[in-house]
Amino acid sequence: MLLAPALATILAVVFIPVINAVLMSFQNYDLRRPSQIRFIGLGNYIAVFKDPLFWQALLKTVIWVSAGVGFQFVFGFMLALLLNRHFFGRGFFRSISLIPWVTPGVLIGLMWRWIFDGNYGVLNDLLSKLGLIENNIPFLAQQSTAFPAVILTIIWQGIPFFALMLLAGLQGIPEELYDAADVDGASLIQRFFMVTVPSLKNTIFITTMLRIIWVANSVDVIFNLTEGGPAYSTQTLSVYVFNKGNALNLGYASTMAILLALALSSVAIPYLKKLFKSQEEAL
Amino acid sequence: MRNERMLRLQRVLRRLLGNILLAALLVFLLFPFYWTFVTSIKPEKELYASVVTYWPKAPTFTSYTRLFTEYNFLKPMLNSLLVAFFTTVISLTVSLLAAYAFSRYRFRGRKFFMTLFLTNNMFPTVLLLIPLFAIMRKAGILYTPTALILSYTTFTIPFSIWLLNGYLDDLPRSLEEAAMVDGANRAQAFLKIIFPMLVPCIIATGAYVFMTAWNEYTFAVMFTNERNRTIPVALKNFIGQLGVEWGMLTAGGIITIIPVCILFFFAQKRLVEGLTAGAVKG
Numbered sequence: 001m002l003l004a005p006a007l008a009t010i011l012a013v014v015f016i017p018v019i020n021a022v023l024m025s026f027q028n029y030d031l032r033r034p035s036q037i038r039f040i041g042l043g044n045y046i047a048v049f050k051d052p053l054f055w056q057a058l059l060k061t062v063i064w065v066s067a068g069v070g071f072q073f074v075f076g077f078m079l080a081l082l083l084n085r086h087f088f089g090r091g092f093f094r095s096i097s098l099i100p101w102v103t104p105g106v107l108i109g110l111m112w113r114w115i116f117d118g119n120y121g122v123l124n125d126l127l128s129k130l131g132l133i134e135n136n137i138p139f140l141a142q143q144s145t146a147f148p149a150v151i152l153t154i155i156w157q158g159i160p161f162f163a164l165m166l167l168a169g170l171q172g173i174p175e176e177l178y179d180a181a182d183v184d185g186a187s188l189i190q191r192f193f194m195v196t197v198p199s200l201k202n203t204i205f206i207t208t209m210l211r212i213i214w215v216a217n218s219v220d221v222i223f224n225l226t227e228g229g230p231a232y233s234t235q236t237l238s239v240y241v242f243n244k245g246n247a248l249n250l251g252y253a254s255t256m257a258i259l260l261a262l263a264l265s266s267v268a269i270p271y272l273k274k275l276f277k278s279q280e281e282a283l
Numbered sequence: 284m285r286n287e288r289m290l291r292l293q294r295v296l297r298r299l300l301g302n303i304l305l306a307a308l309l310v311f312l313l314f315p316f317y318w319t320f321v322t323s324i325k326p327e328k329e330l331y332a333s334v335v336t337y338w339p340k341a342p343t344f345t346s347y348t349r350l351f352t353e354y355n356f357l358k359p360m361l362n363s364l365l366v367a368f369f370t371t372v373i374s375l376t377v378s379l380l381a382a383y384a385f386s387r388y389r390f391r392g393r394k395f396f397m398t399l400f401l402t403n404n405m406f407p408t409v410l411l412l413i414p415l416f417a418i419m420r421k422a423g424i425l426y427t428p429t430a431l432i433l434s435y436t437t438f439t440i441p442f443s444i445w446l447l448n449g450y451l452d453d454l455p456r457s458l459e460e461a462a463m464v465d466g467a468n469r470a471q472a473f474l475k476i477i478f479p480m481l482v483p484c485i486i487a488t489g490a491y492v493f494m495t496a497w498n499e500y501t502f503a504v505m506f507t508n509e510r511n512r513t514i515p516v517a518l519k520n521f522i523g524q525l526g527v528e529w530g531m532l533t534a535g536g537i538i539t540i541i542p543v544c545i546l547f548f549f550a551q552k553r554l555v556e557g558l559t560a561g562a563v564k565g
Contacts, residue, residue, distance in 0.1 A: 003379065005376075005377045005381075007396070009444065016409070016414065016418065017410075017411045017413075017414035017415050017418070018410070018414075020413075020414035020417075021410045021411070021413075021414060024413075038296070047533075069495075069510065075308065078304065078410075079305075079308055079309065082301055082304060082308070083305075085301065087302075090497070093305070093309070095544070095547050096309070096311060096313065096544075097312055097313075098547055099312070099313070099316060099540065099543075099544060099547075100312055100315075100440070101494065101546060102494045102497070102498075102540065102543045102544070103536075103539075103540060104497070104498035104500065104514065104515045104518065104539065105498055105500060105515070106498075106500050106515045106518050106519050107515070107518055107536045107539065108538075110518075110522075110527065110532055110536075111315050111316075111318070111319050111533075111536065113527075114318070114319075114322065114529060114533075115315060115318060119331075120330070120331060120332075122318055122335055125335040152423070156311065156312065156315070159308070159312065160312070161491075164487055164490075164491075165446070165487065168483050168484050168487045169450070169453065171483060172450075172453055172454065172480075188297075199453070200453075202449045202452045202453050203449050203453060204314065204450070205448070205449070206445055206446065206449035207446075207449075210442065210445060210446070217407045217408065218499070219407070219409065219501065220407075220500050222481075224519075236456040238407045241407050241410070242407070242411050242501075244413070245409045245413070248428045250413055253409065253410070254410060257410035259406060259408045259412075261402070261407070265402060268402075272394075272397070272398060276394055
């Protein structure tokens, strides 16, 4: 009964639209040609599988998610541990290190666009002052640098999320566990792997999974940096869906969105199985 | 003796290394904001000069005054606040109940429902956008804050359920069982034992929900009109046909971040207080 309010909301505002989307994926639902909308069976799916841009976007998504979430997690964990020590002004530093995470995606995209700018960008200026480059690099305008640049931006944005969640989790670890490890003569690294990581197992599990899904679906950062360009070099699957949706080809967009959701489920289901197993063991 | 000195030296070095790492991370995380601020107080001429300056030669706040006089930026700020506040309250109430049920009861369909809540987040928001638009229009709540709050809860509730469920699973159930042996019923055990220990996690989750609602752009641009548009939409409006108005945009960005920073500073304090008061201390 505790579930009822959550279920009602979700059913009303999620499942009806999702069913709608599934239906749209079987039609050539293009709002630019509303009179021609009809069922075309698997037509959209066949077209998507023949679309080289779809496969390229899928590959980009895999790189985007693994590099993005991987570095976010490593640096976020580092930050959480560093902020968990006792030092003067800890609360202040905890607060300010979270600011990237409370910043709207639109603003993040635009801020970094200004930093990466080829003419007036501060990154170019810094690199040339350090003597690393001779001529300004138009980071977002050339294919070789645009994708690393957007990945750097998403890493920057996600570090505080992991730091906050892991920091909250760290507080729940009973002090005795560390005392016991000290008695056993554990080194710092041993303490980390024998006490910290196992105690945070569930938190790590859930935060990384949520983050994978979130990053895979995120549109606003890339869209405001590059809109998927130049020459589709930063177009992940979700950005591709968004661009197609913007172009009002809703049938095609829905098809890709459903495929993306299926792909994400294939990542999440082993995760879930493991989670349920560890919960049953805890019983 | 020598061994002890070595140990102390080691500890000092470790501390130093930690501080250097922390400083490097903070510089990386905060520099873009410094740069945004500097941009916002640069006069137009200096913004597009051939030499990049790290502090403006002639700082000016014209962008800020224009923001509130010409663009009436206070209005989108209040709209964002309203939407984010109600989204947070509704999401936390609903998902705390659900997360508790998921964590402490084993019932038929549990896995199914948990998976359901999760898969809901796998759908790109763009996919929900078009059908939701039609539904909101039929219900007659399109272009009201309610439409936004409702659509935000569709992704904040599942997220919160999962986060809170994770925290709850990390709390040993022996705690409330002990209270129930002592004669408390389940509701009492929850309120007296679990809830206080969960406060830091609820704050963390609530902060997450608030920020999601505060920052969301795609739904906001579709479900609002001139009267109730939120901050991200207002910011995006500084991008005109001729290019980006960097001065206005960065000024708007700084104004957006300041209230959130203040809020966070207090949430942070609560977080630490809750931790020291409620944490498992044996």
